[in-house]
Amino acid sequence: MLVATGLTDELPDIDGLAEHWGRGVIHCPFCHGFEIRDQRVVQVVTHPMGLHPAPVLAHLTDQLTVVLHGGVEVDEDALGALARAGVSVERAEVSRVVSGEGGELAAVVLGDGRELAADVVVVGPRFRARVDALSGLGLSATAHVSGAGEVLEVDPRGQTAAPGVFAAGNVTDPMLQVLTAAAQGSQVAVAIAFSLAEEDLRAPERRGGNEADWDRRYADEDHTWSGNPNGTLVAELDGMTPGRALDVGAGEGADALWLAEHGWQVSAGDQCALGRSGALVYGKVPTGRASMSGAVPSFRAAPSDGA
Ligand SMILES: Cc1cc2nc3c(=O)[nH]c(=O)nc-3n(C[C@H](O)[C@H](O)[C@H](O)COP(=O)(O)OP(=O)(O)OC[C@H]3O[C@@H](n4cnc5c(N)ncnc54)[C@H](O)[C@@H]3O)c2cc1C
Structure with a gap:
C-alpha cells in the first residue's frame, strides 16, 4: 500500500488570515515568488523556524516587513542581517488581517492598532501529516527535523514501520513540492515493485495465513x-x-x-x-x-x- 495523503497546513490563529490562504496569504516563496515580486509583503513569524524564507523574500521585493508575532524568538544574527539589508522588523502581536473593498488582502493590523498596508502576507503553517486513517495499522506522525510539524516516518525506500505500507510525498516530508513529491512517488513505486516481486518469489517457502x-x-x-x-x-x-x-x-x-x-x-x-x-x-x-x-x-x- 502506498500512502500519499499529503499534509494539512495549520495556519496561525489570526483573525481574517484563513480567508486569504493560497492567494493573499502564502507560505512558500518558490510557489508564489513570481506573483509577489516587488509587492508589499508582510511576513508574520510565529515559530523559531519561521524566519527561514525571509532572505528569499528580500530577494523578491524591497518592501518586506518581518513581524515577530507573540514574542517568538528567532536567530538574532539572521534578523540583524535582514534589518541591515533594509528589511523592516516589528516585534508585535498581529491582531487581524483586513480585506479591501474588492475582498483582496489590504493590511495587517498590529496589537497596538497600527496598520501595515500589505498586498501579501507570508506565514509559516504547522505541517500536519494526514495519517489519521492509518492509526489502525499502528502508524502515527512524528516530529519533522525542521521543527515545523509532523510527518510519517519512512526509510530511504519509503517503507513505514508497518510491513508492506509505504509512503511518499508531503505526508513524509513537508519540504517536497509537486515535482519532488511525484518523483518520490515514482521512486517508492520501484521499491514496492521489488517488495511484491520478492514476496511472490518466496511464496512457496512461506506458510499460508x-x-x-x-x-x-x-x-x-x-x-x-x-x-x-x-x-x-x-x-x-x-x-x-x-x-x-x-x-x-x-x-x-x-x-x-x-x-x-x-x-x-x-x-x-x-x-x-x-x-x-x-x-x-x-x-x-x-x-x-x-x-x-x-x-x-x-x-x-x-x-x-x-x-
Ligand atoms: C497554497 C499552496 C500553493 C502551492 N504551490 C505550489 C507550486 O506552485 N508548485 C509546487 O511545486 N508546489 C506547490 N505547493 C506544494 C504542493 O501542493 C505539494 O507539495 C504537493 O501537492 C504534494 O503532493 P502530495 O501528493 O504529497 O500531496 P497532496 O497534493 O496534498 O495530495 C494528497 C491527496 O490525498 C487525499 N487524502 C488525504 N487523506 C486521505 C484519505 N484518508 N483517503 C484518501 N485520500 C486522502 C487528499 O484529499 C489529497 O487529494 C503548494 C502548496 C500550497 C498549500
Whole structure:
C-alpha cells in the first residue's frame, strides 16, 4: 500500500488570515515568488523556524516587513542581517488581517492598532501529516527535523514501520513540492515493485495465513476440540456398511478415530502440523485402519468403488 495523503497546513490563529490562504496569504516563496515580486509583503513569524524564507523574500521585493508575532524568538544574527539589508522588523502581536473593498488582502493590523498596508502576507503553517486513517495499522506522525510539524516516518525506500505500507510525498516530508513529491512517488513505486516481486518469489517457502492461524489456534491449548466425533458424522454413518473414508481437514483426528473404530479404512489429511500431532495424541487408531497425512490428499483419478 502506498500512502500519499499529503499534509494539512495549520495556519496561525489570526483573525481574517484563513480567508486569504493560497492567494493573499502564502507560505512558500518558490510557489508564489513570481506573483509577489516587488509587492508589499508582510511576513508574520510565529515559530523559531519561521524566519527561514525571509532572505528569499528580500530577494523578491524591497518592501518586506518581518513581524515577530507573540514574542517568538528567532536567530538574532539572521534578523540583524535582514534589518541591515533594509528589511523592516516589528516585534508585535498581529491582531487581524483586513480585506479591501474588492475582498483582496489590504493590511495587517498590529496589537497596538497600527496598520501595515500589505498586498501579501507570508506565514509559516504547522505541517500536519494526514495519517489519521492509518492509526489502525499502528502508524502515527512524528516530529519533522525542521521543527515545523509532523510527518510519517519512512526509510530511504519509503517503507513505514508497518510491513508492506509505504509512503511518499508531503505526508513524509513537508519540504517536497509537486515535482519532488511525484518523483518520490515514482521512486517508492520501484521499491514496492521489488517488495511484491520478492514476496511472490518466496511464496512457496512461506506458510499460508490459514495454516499459520490454525497452528496458532492449536498451540494455545492442549486440545482444541473435545476428542468426540462430529455429531452429524455419527448420525449419518452409524449403521452404514464401512468402506473407505477420506477426512479432509482432519484436525486432531477425532472423526478419523471414530471412523476407524467403526471399521472404516480412513485416509485423513490436514495441512496443520500441530493438528496432526494433536491427532497422534489420541494414538488409539486401530492398526492399519487409518493413515494420517500432513497434506490434504489430492485426487489424480476418481476414487475407486466404495470410497
Ligand atoms: C497554497 C499552496 C500553493 C502551492 N504551490 C505550489 C507550486 O506552485 N508548485 C509546487 O511545486 N508546489 C506547490 N505547493 C506544494 C504542493 O501542493 C505539494 O507539495 C504537493 O501537492 C504534494 O503532493 P502530495 O501528493 O504529497 O500531496 P497532496 O497534493 O496534498 O495530495 C494528497 C491527496 O490525498 C487525499 N487524502 C488525504 N487523506 C486521505 C484519505 N484518508 N483517503 C484518501 N485520500 C486522502 C487528499 O484529499 C489529497 O487529494 C503548494 C502548496 C500550497 C498549500
